[in-house]
Amino acid sequence: MLRVRTTSGNPEGAPERVVPAPEVTGGFREIGRYELVDPTGTVDAVVVDDEPLEPAPNARLGERAWRWLPGFYAGEVAAEARIGDRAVARFRLDVSPDPRKAGREVFDAMVDELWAEDPALVLGVEPATTRVGRLDAAQNPWIEFERLRRNAPAFLRALDEVVRRPRARLVAEREDRPAHRVRRVDRGTARTALRNPATLALLRPGLEAPTGAEPRFDVPRVTESLDSAANRALAALAAAALARTRSLLRVLERLALADDEESATRSALAKRWPERRRVLVGVERELTRRLRRQPFPSVRRHEVTSAGLVAVDADPAYARAWSCGWRALRRGIGGERNAERHWLSPTWEVYERWCFVRMARELRDEHAELAWTRSVPRDLHVNADAAWSGEANGRRLTILLQPRFPSLPSGCEAGPWSISKSRIPDIVVVDEADGRDLRFGVYDAKYRTARASLMDAMASAHIYRDSLRWAGQRVDGSVLLTPDVALAPELATTEYLDRHGCGGRPMLPDVATG
The missing domain is CATH 2.60.40 (Immunoglobulin-like)
Incomplete structure (x- = not known):
């Protein structure tokens, strides 16, 4: 077309x-x-x-x-x-990817390696998508939105089928009736009749009934009720979907409006929010309408029990509704990737995170004698997006993804800070000995393969070298990470780094050189 x-x-x-x-x-x-x-x-x-x-x-x-x-x-x-x-x-x-970068095969290899390390590092909000899994407890609001949008139409259709043919249960009750309305009696009816003088007089001629007393019988009655275990479970699921929808309306609107500034490197969420808000408002309206129709108003409480799940599984319409609703609300992005897709981070951010994952793995392999944990040591006084820290025999190595260097010490000179404005370098490696001697290096990842772009990107290496401080110490070295530093080979020499305090290093997946 x-x-x-x-x-x-x-x-x-x-x-x-x-x-x-x-x-x-x-x-x-x-x-x-x-x-x-x-x-x-x-x-x-x-x-x-x-x-x-x-x-x-x-x-x-x-x-x-x-x-x-x-x-x-x-x-x-x-x-x-x-x-x-x-x-x-x-x-x-x-x-x-832009052909001036490393190419599609290399980009896919970086995504696969990131996925194996931590799926959360792959996902973002850019229009491009990749396959995701459905294991673990990781979650973010955009994943919740996409799963709700994808599965809500089928869930609503399945609820319509339940509304047309709801499951009912038989409820045995007792009712007090006059004699002319009695159609069925049991032992309980007989026992109560023998204790009632008016009823007893009716059954045994010759006995005088009390003045003004009317003979009545306690008889059994069986009725149908929509307050069943299956309906309670499905009502709980539909109510959870409605609550998720309303929560996403608040959370995503806040995120979208906070991201309304134009950016040369990220797609604006604000332009996509009106359509996504329309979807959420429509799902909220349709779920509300269905929860107002039988059998759901007859349900006294929303609960998921083993009896309810067994009853749901026994009815194809209920089982279909439960399956669609569960897919709309499920959590997790890890595990083997399937047909479900979700938005990616921009290519340059994928490269930054891949460099962190690859460098962290190299450090762990090179220093296997250290006990490694995936956490930020509290005494470093730093906020970062991700970290690995290894410690043994008085030495500690820590690699950080996008640590924050606030402007000036801000009352904590033991941590990182900048002598100018706030800075967020891509990767920082901190080397400590006996808790006193601290050295740190900065690595800035640039997904570029043209010489002019590389030399222009060196400006950030100079800025980090001159402006960053940690516990009063200056940067030990500021290195530019790039797919093809061969276009500026002088940057990659040890002599250049020792002389100028900054340099370059090639970083690329193995597929590029295999």
């Missing part, structure tokens, strides 16, 4: 048209410039990862076109062509 038009400066190899899902259209590249064209002029809008694209200013007569500028991300992107509010076609677009 849609054709692809490349604009000036775009790399070659772009596809001529996009094909409908489930087929994947490849050939797109990050930081590329494309126009998605509808030659028929019937499509009203094109949405990529919930963000409506801007119309292209140079659309030809009789057609409509939209500009798409992929940011710093690589992976699979979801897109839709819409007429009004209705999606008339869905697409899966594959975006490759």
Whole structure:
């Protein structure tokens, strides 16, 4: 349906048209410039990862076109062509890394290595997606949103089937009735009748009934009730889905509005939030409507019991509703990856985190005599996104991912600080001996492979070398990590690092050299 038009400066190899899902259209590249064209002029809008694209200013007569500028991300992107509010076609677009970087094979190898270490380091909020698992307890609100959006329609349809044919249970009760309304009696009825003078007089002619007393009988009655274990369990699941939806509306709106500033290296969440808010509001409305219909109003309490799960499993409609609801609410991203997909971090951030994982592994292998833990030592007085720390015989090595160096000591000169503004280097390695002698090195990861870009990136190495302090100590060395330092070989020499206090080091997955 849609054709692809490349604009000036775009790399070659772009596809001529996009094909409908489930087929994947490849050939797109990050930081590329494309126009998605509808030659028929019937499509009203094109949405990529919930963000409506801007119309292209140079659309030809009789057609409509939209500009798409992929940011710093690589992976699979979801897109839709819409007429009004209705999606008339869905697409899966594959975006490759910038060819000036290390290439798609290398990027995929970094993602796989990160996944094996810690899946949370892979995921982000960029439009590109990757396959995720469903084990462990890790979670974040965007994963919760995507799982809810993906599974809520099937859950709502399954609830409709339950509403049409709800499970009921038989409830045995007793009721006091006059004689002319008695249809069935049991031993209990006989026992109470013999203790009631008015009833006894009715049964035995000749006995005089008390004045004003009416003969009544305590009879059994069997009724149907929708307050069953299965309905209680399903009501608890639907209520949990509704609570999750309302929580996501609050949390994600706060995150999206806090990320409304334009950034050259990240995609703005604020532009995608209106569509995602519309989805959540619709799910909230539909769940509320179904919880107001029988059997759920008849349920006295929401609870999940073993009896309820057995009853749910015995009924295909209930089992289907439970399965869909569980998939919408389940936790976990680890384990073997499956068909479920989630958003990635930008390519440069994937490289930064991969460098941390690879360096941490090298340190652990090189210093196997240390007892390693995945934590930040409290006495370092530092906040970081991730860390590994090894200690033995009075020596401690710590590697930190994006530690914070606040501006000036802030009352704690024993920790990290900056003599200028606050800094957040990518990786810092701290070497301590006997708790007194402390040395630290800084590593800045730059996902670039052009000489001009490398030399420009050295500015950050200079800044970190001159501005960062830890317990009063200056940086021992500031190193630039890059996929191809061979374009500036002088940076990678020991002499250069010793002389200038900064330098470069190549960092690339093994697949690039194998």
